Amino acid sequence: MTATLAARPAVAHRDRNVLCWLAAYTSSMIGDSVYYIALSWAAVQAGSPSQAGLVMAVSAVPRALLMLGGGVLADRIGPRGVVIGSDAVRCVAVLAVAALLFLSTPGLWPLAVLALVFGIVDAVFMPAVGALPARVTTRDQLARVQGMRGLAVRFASVVGGPLGGLGVAVGGAAAAFGLAGLLIAVSVPLLIAVRVRELPADDKEHRRGSTAWRDLLAGLAYIRRHRVLAPLMLAITLGDLGFVGPLNVGLTLLADERGWGPSGMGWVLAGFGVGAGAASLLLTVRGRLPRAGQLAGCAIITGSVAIGALAFVPGVAAAAGVALLVGLLAGLSGAICGALMQTQADPAYLGRVTAVAGLVSLGLAPLSMPLSAAAIGIWGSGPVFVVSAAVCGLSGVIALCVPGLRRVELPQ
Known part of the structure; x- marks a missing residue:
């Protein structure tokens, strides 16, 4: 039986239902x-570097191919059930490999x-995760929830690495897989306790006679057709x-080219992470930023200039400072875009909307x-970072030039 959210919840960071989610x-x-971390370590230990790379890449194919179908599934049967089922399958699969x-x-x-299973499950898990916040809280709190979600991602990336390394150090890949499975298992009872908001009856009735293909x-x-x-x-x-x-493989090659070494690259990545975390914290605390569409466009264009400048700074300290600015502006624009997607999309379509955005991020962008x-191997890092910055800057130009997006506001 699905728990139902009936009463208007409190401010998101004080709402027990949101905090449980x-x-x-x-x-x-x-x-x-x-x-x-466990998968990469186990794959390197069991095979050659090229074989390990193939294992790590296996999940990308089903994730990209099935993502849109996952969005349809989330909208048809509800995101809460899909997320619970996905986490349960992932937990069982990881613990089985650990054993x-x-x-x-x-x-x-x-x-x-295991990588193939994760790719298939991620294809339905990610759209459902994106659609769930609109059923957990009210529309005016979705921007704040988006900021909280960004903080959770940053926290997981900071904590997950050392935990995975500790698991491998203590008991090898089997222990690390077991730890991962237990952490995923913790989420299942918490998700079961989350109360959700049901769709209006007319949305359910409209969907009942439709096929999955028509829904897609x-x-x-x-x-x-949507103006935003x-x-x-x-x-x-x-x-x-x-x-x-630029912020993945390009940064690694830039650090090697400049002689910064792994520690220098780590400082640059830390600067980016701090900036992105600060942006998520700002949205969490404020809950709403005025002139959201215009602010996102300005942040994207300014951040694009910083991305281009990253390839020309003289040392690690300056690069870390520029990366902090990139993280702050990219985190701010990304959080605003995510909040706009959450607040502008009808909840009945949010799984499919999230799936399209996820297909772009996980399918095209890589x-x-x-x-x-x-x-970079042919022309060096400078020209490539500048071109990448120009492409990124076009995103901000669109945000500022399309009236519907430029004038959009987050709900009060």
């Missing part, structure tokens, strides 16, 4: 971080199967394409990483 989400994300590694040395095949087409048509969501998706696409390459690496 946040605890579940945070535990699941920390478990994910530990899982990826297998503890009892024997099976090689790469169980790791590849209806969702895509809904985005295309259509340009917002284009802005998100360009922003991710311009941002992912393609820029090998292209960025190849381009």
Whole structure:
């Protein structure tokens, strides 16, 4: 039986229902971080570096292919049930591999199967996670919840790495997988305790006679016709394409090119993380920022200039300072775009809307990483960072030039 959210909740960071959802989400994300460390360590131990790379990449294919279908599923049966079921499957799969590694040395095949399962489950988990906040709190609190979610992601990335390393150090990959499974398991009872808001009866009735394919087409048509969501998706696409390459593989190559070493790259990444965390904290505390569309566009354009400048700063300290600015502006624009997506989309379509955004971030944007690496090898980091910054800047131009997106406000 689905728990129902009936009364108007308190401010998000004081609402027990939202905090229960946040605890579940945070535990699941920390478990994910530990899982990826365990998977990479186990794959390197069981095979060659190229084989380990293939194992790590296995989950990307089903995640990209099935993401839109996952959005349809979240909207058809409700995001809460999909998230609970997804976490349960991930927990069982990870613990099964942990037990297998503890009892024997099976090689790469169980790791590849686990990665494949995670990719399939992620395709339905991620759209459902994106659709769930609109059922947990009221529309005026969604921006604050988006900031809280950003803080949870940052916390998970900071805590998950050391926990995964500790698990590997104490008991090898089997112990790290077991720890990941237990962390994901913690989220399941918390999610069961979360109360959700039901869709209006007319939305359910309209959906009842439709097929999954028609639901998918209806969702895509809904985005295309929407005066805010259509340009917002284009802005998100360009922003991710311009941002992912330089701040992932590009930063590693830049650190190597400048002789900063791993520690120097770590300081630059730390600066970015601090800036992004500060942006999430700002949205969590304020709950609403005025002129959201215009603010997002200005933050994207200013952040794009900082991305281009990152390749030309003289030393690690200056690079860390610029990275902090990039993190602050990118975190602010990303949080605002996420909040606008949450507040502008009808809850009945939010799973499909989140799936389209997730397909861009997880399917299209990673393609820029090998292209960025190849381009840096040919032309060096400077020109590639400038081009990437220009692509990212187009996202801000769209936000400022399309009236519907420029004038949009977060609800009060």
